[in-house]
Amino acid sequence: MHIDSIQNGVVIDHIKAGSAMKLYQLLHLDRLDTSVAMIMNVTSRKMGKKDIIKIDAEIDLDLDVIGYVDPKATINIIRDGELVEKKNLDLPKELKNVIKCKNPRCISITEQELPHIFVLTDKETETYRCKYCEVKGQ
Numbered sequence: 001m002h003i004d005s006i007q008n009g010v011v012i013d014h015i016k017a018g019s020a021m022k023l024y025q026l027l028h029l030d031r032l033d034t035s036v037a038m039i040m041n042v043t044s045r046k047m048g049k050k051d052i053i054k055i056d057a058e059i060d061l062d063l064d065v066i067g068y069v070d071p072k073a074t075i076n077i078i079r080d081g082e083l084v085e086k087k088n089l090d091l092p093k094e095l096k097n098v099i100k101c102k103n104p105r106c107i108s109i110t111e112q113e114l115p116h117i118f119v120l121t122d123k124e125t126e127t128y129r130c131k132y133c134e135v136k137g138q
């Protein structure tokens with residue numbers, strides 16, 4: 001698999017195997033007009049298996065969403081067939097409107113105008129909890 005098969009766009013590389021679909025959904029890539037390729041279970045010397053997402057246009061991605069799904073993923077920006085930028089990620093401290101609370105009595109569910117906010121409470125276990133009711137996010 002070579003990055004140079006796209007001329008201009010974004011390649012999300014080193015995604016933990018099995019996480020590309022979740023990322024695709026949370027980034028709403030299905031709403032893009034441009035073509036998106038998901039390559040799953042690629043053999044990687046570094047990681048064993050990995051997933052890759054290639055987007056055939058240089059779009060702004062929500063780095064918090066990618067960092068939440070896999071902080072070890074890397075973002076490669078490709079222009080004219082060349083790698084021009086590589087971004088590393090970190091676990092975001094707060095997630096806004098990325099995931100929803102599972103607690104049906106949570107105020108973020110009953111009050112529709114409230115944003116869905118999750119806060120990183122444990123970096124080791126990558127645990128996020130709802131800002132309002134402290135139920136664990138997934």
Ligand code: ZN
Binds near residue numbers: 130134
């Ligand atoms: Zn909640």
